[in-house]
Amino acid sequence: MVVADAFFDNSSFVAVVGGGPAGLLAAQRLAEAGRKVHVFEAQATVGRKFLVAGHGGFNLSNAEELARFASRYGAEAGRFADLLSHFSPAELRAWAADLGIATFVGTSGRIFPEAAHKPADLLRAWLTRLRELGVELHTRHRWLGFAGPTGIRLVDETDGPEAHREFVLEPAATVLALGGASWAKTGSNGAWVPILQELGVPVTAFAPANCGAEVAWSPFFQAKIGRAPLKNIGLRVNDGPAVRGEIMLTEYGLEGTPVYALTPQLRAALASGSPAVLHLNLKPDLPAPALLAKLQQRRPGASLPDFLRKSLNLAPQVPTLLREVQPNVAALDSAALAALLAAVPIVATGLRPLDEAISTAGGIAFAALDEHLMLRQRPGTFVAGEMLDWEAPTGGYLLQGCFSTGAWAAKGVLAWQAAR
Ligand SMILES: Cc1cc2nc3c(=O)[nH]c(=O)nc-3n(C[C@H](O)[C@H](O)[C@H](O)COP(=O)(O)OP(=O)(O)OC[C@H]3O[C@@H](n4cnc5c(N)ncnc54)[C@H](O)[C@@H]3O)c2cc1C
Known part of the structure; x- marks a missing residue:
C-alpha cells in the first residue's frame, strides 16, 4: 500500500x-x-x-x-x-x-x-x-x-x-x-x-423513513384496484395526530406524502407489537354531523357506490376499499357508515424496504x-x-x-x- x-x-x-x-x-x-x-x-x-x-x-x-x-x-x-x-x-x-x-x-x-x-x-x-x-x-x-x-x-x-x-x-x-x-x-x-x-x-x-406502508390486501382488492390515488385524505396512526394529503393505494399497501410523514409513528407501533392501524378520514373537511346528515338523505335501496360517488364526491375505488375493511358495509346504518368514512381502519403489516425509502x-x-x-x-x-x-x-x-x-x-x- x-x-x-x-x-x-x-x-x-x-x-x-x-x-x-x-x-x-x-x-x-x-x-x-x-x-x-x-x-x-x-x-x-x-x-x-x-x-x-x-x-x-x-x-x-x-x-x-x-x-x-x-x-x-x-x-x-x-x-x-x-x-x-x-x-x-x-x-x-x-x-x-x-x-x-x-x-x-x-x-x-x-x-x-x-x-x-x-x-x-x-x-x-x-x-x-x-x-x-x-x-x-x-x-x-x-x-x-x-x-x-x-x-x-x-x-x-x-x-x-x-x-x-x-x-x-x-x-x-x-x-x-x-x-x-x-x-x-x-x-x-x-x-x-x-x-x-x-x-x-x-x-x-x-x-x-419516508416510505410506504405494507398492507395485506386481499387478492381481489389487489387485482381490482392496482394503483389508485385518493385525494384530500386525513390520516393518523392509532390515536395519533392526523396529517392531510393525497395517498396512493398500491398492490402492496399505501404510499404518499401523508403516509411518509407517519413512518415514525408506524415504526413505533410496529416495534411495540401493537397493531399499527392507519385511519383514513375520507371527508376530512366535512364535520361529523354534516356527514351524517348527508348519509341520512340516501333513499332506501339506492346503490351505495353511486351515492358515495355522486353525493359525497368520493373516488370510485372507495366502495371497494370499504368492503375490504368492512365486508358488510352495505348493511351499515347511516351513523355506522359515517363513522367508517371518518376513520377507515387499515392495518399496516410493515414498512417498505429500506432501499426504497426516501431517507x-x-x-x-x-x-x-x-x-x-x-x-x-x-x-x-x-x-x-x-x-x-x-x-x-x-x-x-x-x-x-x-x-x-x-x-x-x-x-x-x-x-x-x-x-x-
Ligand atoms: C427518491 C428521493 C427523493 C428525495 N427528494 C427529496 C426532496 O425533494 N427534498 C429533500 O429535502 N430531500 C429529498 N431526498 C433526500 C435527500 O436526497 C437526501 O437526504 C440527501 O441526498 C442526503 O445527503 P447526504 O449528503 O447526507 O448523503 P448522500 O446524498 O447519500 O451522499 C453520500 C455520498 O457519499 C458517497 N459514499 C458513500 N460511501 C462512500 C465511501 N466509502 N467512499 C466514498 N464515497 C462514499 C455516496 O456515493 C454518495 O455520493 C430524496 C431522496 C430520495 C431517495
Whole structure:
C-alpha cells in the first residue's frame, strides 16, 4: 500500500469523503475559508441522490418559521434549532441564488428552484463554483476506513476493479458525509457502519423513513384496484395526530406524502407489537354531523357506490376499499357508515424496504459527537448529513438538514484548527 500520494500536499488539506449535498457544502465552506479541499467520492459522479431528489420535484427547503421548521426533526428538534441558525433556509436560498439558481416558495411553503432550472443545472453550477474555489473532486475514490490516529485509507478505482490502488492520506482534518442507507444504487449504502462501530462509535440501527406502508390486501382488492390515488385524505396512526394529503393505494399497501410523514409513528407501533392501524378520514373537511346528515338523505335501496360517488364526491375505488375493511358495509346504518368514512381502519403489516425509502432513520448517535459534530473517539474527524441519527419528513427538511450539518461541520473544522 502506498503511504500518501505525491499528488497531495500531505498536511495542509482537508479531506471531505462523500460527494452528496452535505459533503459538497462542507467542501465549499472550507474552501471559502481558504482551506485546500479534496473531495473523495466512491461513485463515478457526485450528487447522485441529490439528482434523484430532483425527479420528485426537488424540494430544497421550506419557508416555514424556524421554530416550527426545527420541530420537524422530532427528538432532535432542539439541536436542529441551533443547526438551522448556522445555515438557515434563507441562507440556502441565497446560496442557490449566488449560483444563479433562483428559487420560489410554493403554496405549501416548500422551496423549489424556478422551473427553468433543472436539478442538474444546480449541481453543474455548484461543481463549477467548487472548482473555481480550488476544490479537487476525486470520483471513483472509495474510503475504506481509518489509518492510525489521523489517516484515512482510500482506494482509487478509476481504472476499474482490476487496477485498484490503495493508499493512505494524512489530512489536516476529515469530514465524513457518506449518507444513509437507502437507494444504495446512488452510492449511500451504509457500508461505513462496521468501520465506525469498530472505533467504538455508537450507531443506531438503520430503519426506513419516508416510505410506504405494507398492507395485506386481499387478492381481489389487489387485482381490482392496482394503483389508485385518493385525494384530500386525513390520516393518523392509532390515536395519533392526523396529517392531510393525497395517498396512493398500491398492490402492496399505501404510499404518499401523508403516509411518509407517519413512518415514525408506524415504526413505533410496529416495534411495540401493537397493531399499527392507519385511519383514513375520507371527508376530512366535512364535520361529523354534516356527514351524517348527508348519509341520512340516501333513499332506501339506492346503490351505495353511486351515492358515495355522486353525493359525497368520493373516488370510485372507495366502495371497494370499504368492503375490504368492512365486508358488510352495505348493511351499515347511516351513523355506522359515517363513522367508517371518518376513520377507515387499515392495518399496516410493515414498512417498505429500506432501499426504497426516501431517507434513513438511525445512524451515528449524537452522543458520539461534540457540539461541532466531531467524533469524540477521533479528534479531527467530523460527520455530516444523513449518516447522523436524525429523521424528518419530506418537505425540504431532509436536504436542509444535510446542508445545515455540512455547513456546521465545516465551521467545526475551522474552529478545531484555530484552537490547535
Ligand atoms: C427518491 C428521493 C427523493 C428525495 N427528494 C427529496 C426532496 O425533494 N427534498 C429533500 O429535502 N430531500 C429529498 N431526498 C433526500 C435527500 O436526497 C437526501 O437526504 C440527501 O441526498 C442526503 O445527503 P447526504 O449528503 O447526507 O448523503 P448522500 O446524498 O447519500 O451522499 C453520500 C455520498 O457519499 C458517497 N459514499 C458513500 N460511501 C462512500 C465511501 N466509502 N467512499 C466514498 N464515497 C462514499 C455516496 O456515493 C454518495 O455520493 C430524496 C431522496 C430520495 C431517495
